[in-house]
Amino acid sequence: MDAGGKIKRPSFGRAGPMQLENFQTLGLPESLHRKTGLFPRLLQAIDPVADIDDGWGSFFDMRFGAHTLDRLATSAAFQVMNKVRVRFAPSPTGFFHIGSARTALFNWLYARARGGVFILRIEDTDRTRNTSEALRVLFDGMRWLGLDWDEGPEAGGGAGPYFQSQRDDFYRDYREKLVAADRAYEKEGALFFRISGEPQVIEDAIRGRVERTEEKDFVIFRSDGSPVFHFVNVVDDIAMGITHVIRGEDHLSNTSKHTELFKAFGVEPPTFAHIPLILKQNGPGKMSKRDEGALIEDYQRRGFLPEAVVNYLCLLGWSPKDDREKMPIEEIIRIFDLPGINRNNARFDERKMRFLNAAYLQEIAPDRYLELARAALDATNEDSAADPRYREEVFLLCREKIRAIDELPGFTGYFFTEDFPIEEKAARKILGKGEPITRLRQFLAAIGDGVDFSDEVALEAIITGLAGTHGVSTGEFIHPIRLAVSGTNVGPGLYGLLRVLGRDRVVARIERFLAAHG
RNA sequence: GCCCCCAUCGUCUAGCGGCUAGGACGUAGGAUUCUCAUUCCUAAAACCGGGGUUCGAUUCCCCGUGGGGGUGCCA
Structure with missing residues (x-):
């Protein structure tokens, strides 16, 4: 321990086994190190980057009888003590971007891996477009991918409301706190946050230590009285008890603003984990809505299998480290962790996703396949007059040839007409x-x-x-x-x-x- | 401009001081004497550059370069 009464955070490496010296740094009995195979899991189950304060000492002083550390890490009591709460906080734009989907996925995975809570929060401040339609796209996409949320719209929860447009009371209260503490002042009609100017150090679960100093006071309420993103984001994370903020790397530079705010409210910032961005297939830059293949609803419409899309998205920035690629989501949940996420951006490759889709497509139940096939062919209207039984036979026969349902119509033409061309x-x-x-x-x-x-x-x-x-x-x-x-x-x-x-x-x-x- | 992040085959990645640098997609050949977009086999294909540290760097440090992001009274 140092003079401050805190144990310095040991450097575990990235998901590697814990070294004896780190072990000693934590003040743990050396004999426990023999259970080294159990410790990495236990420590990761707690928090790979959390500050190790003296809570640790008492924690390990607790006696769990015959429980092994392994069981301890997954025990109900432990889970309650260290309940992970993560959130996905999209702005309903009318599209469900693939990058957003992966952010949601990683949050969801982390919650499921830790027995935590996955919250959906809608950042719908200053929305003018058709919100209900935009929400439907978002909810449909989330549900299609299997990303069920424990708290949020249509799910309830004790930390609501889950629409920012309904949280004005919170924002007003928190605004008052800053004004009362002289951390906010009005200028030109807007409310500015007074920064500390101190270097902001964040221990990112993926990137390690990142330091950045915020240099200018910034607006937290516009002159029309509405709060801006940085403010509502932090306020909501505090009010909702968020423990881990898993978001895109495009927010990394904003994090210094956020830690300034957390500290101004007297709250210890959550653990941050900035995941790499998805780059467009061709050309420079990150994927944007306009790019080919950027929208989840597009894959849904084209008859891709959600488990294939999810599996592929998991592989974009994360890997099981053992050459496995096609994996059931339950298995991914079992081994998923934050430090296992890559730091570098990944280029989207629809061909590989198609390959995975093909693998899943060959093994789904015939009824499910037929339903997708019918939907795809109904769109072409090519076979509308055909006998339903015959249609099914055709679809089943052609299954082995296609990688995704959108390729099916290209194989079925001559089955439904005598007027087919001889190539x-x-x-x-x-x-x-x-x-x-x-x-x-x-x-x-x-x-x-x-x-x-x-x-x-x-x-x-x-x-x-x-x-x-x-x-x-x-x-x-x-x-x-x-x-x-x-x-x-x-x-x-x-x-x-x-x-x-x-x-x-x-x-x-x-x-x-x-x-x-x- | 300033700040932050990143850097292994074309692409996604494994690698955490000593390896013939592994796997996958894609590509090219070949096989399965039924095509093929399936399957199997094989091949080509990578450590951005320069300095250090070290007996030894893909791996650690620094500097370049390149890529990405941020820098809004957008989220």
């Missing part, structure tokens, strides 16, 4: 070698005597039988058949394709093809 390039490639016309005739002849088209195995047997009989590869049959029935050389496996199209379509299409090309 010139594919035709040239396939008709140019072997004896495709002969093979088609042989195939027609072979299926003439009652092959069961609902049986892919039987269909395969026909083709392999024909290939064997005529001494050619199965491809000699497969490629021309695919071309004749679909007009292209790419698509689902042939036997499934034939099964779904059914005998009537297949025969008619091949005959028509022969008439045109034979």
Whole structure:
């Protein structure tokens, strides 16, 4: 301990195991160090960057009987003592930006990882646009991603109201405190905050120590009487008992204003964690609303799977450190922590998100997939007249080919019309070698005597039988058949394709093809 | 201009003094003798530069450079 009666914060490194010397710095019995595998988790469960004051001594003096430290870290009593309260505080703009979504996600993850409380607070001061519509976009997006909030609009909670537009009483009270303490003064109609001018040191959970000195007094109430962001943000965080402020790095430079305010109110600032920004896919700068792929509702509309979007967003600035990428959210919650977040900005890459989406898409329940597929095709109206059962067969068949639902319409065209084009390039490639016309005739002849088209195995047997009989590869049959029935050389496996199209379509299409090309 | 943050393949990342610098997306070949946008294998592909510290730096420090952010009576 130093003269101030406080133990200096030990340097744990970033989520690494705790060193013996740090251990000793905390004044803990050396024997406990043998449980070193448990300590990092315990310490992180408490707070990776909190000031270690003498509360620690008494904490460790408490006896938890036979409880291991591991159990202690997750015990109900411990959780209550150290309840994490985080908030996501968006301004309803009518869009749900992907960067905002990730900020919400990291807050939510942290709350869930610590058994804490996730609060949604709406920063709707000086709003003029259609707020209810903007709120709907936000709530829909949050719920779609699975980011449920414990306190906030439509959820209640004891620290409300959760709309800044309804918190004028708080702002007035806190304003009075500053005026009474001579920390605020009026000038040109606006109310200015009188800074201390002291260097503001923040121990960022991600970046470590950051020091910045605020140099000018700043406005906290406009001349029209309305409070500005810095003020309401801090007041609400105090009033709502926020313990950890997890937000974008674009706020890092503002944090010195905020710590000035916290201190002016006599409140110890919360732990800050400034997460890196998401940069646009192409070109310089952070992603903005105008950029391609910037909006959550866009992915929702295009039929992306929320678990894939969430998984991808987790990987943008955070990693499990062990090469895993596709992970269930429960597992991410289990190992998520603040120091594990990167410090550098990350460029958004829709291709990788698409890759993850494909992986999830192949494993979701058929009913869920079909629902998404129907919605996507309803938009094109291409298949409106088709039999519902047939539609489902088509969608299921094409699932393996697509990475996201928005690619589905590109695969289904020829299933729903007899007037599909024969791709010139594919035709040239396939008709140019072997004896495709002969093979088609042989195939027609072979299926003439009652092959069961609902049986892919039987269909395969026909083709392999024909290939064997005529001494050619199965491809000699497969490629021309695919071309004749679909007009292209790419698509689902042939036997499934034939099964779904059914005998009537297949025969008619091949005959028509022969008439045109034979 | 001033202030703050950051820096490993094209992209997302692992690495916390000694490694053939690992994985993933994407890309290029090949395989699965059915295409392919699936799967599998292989390949190309990175430590921004310069000084230190050290027996030894991708790793620690400093300076550049580059990128990002802030600097509103926006949030």
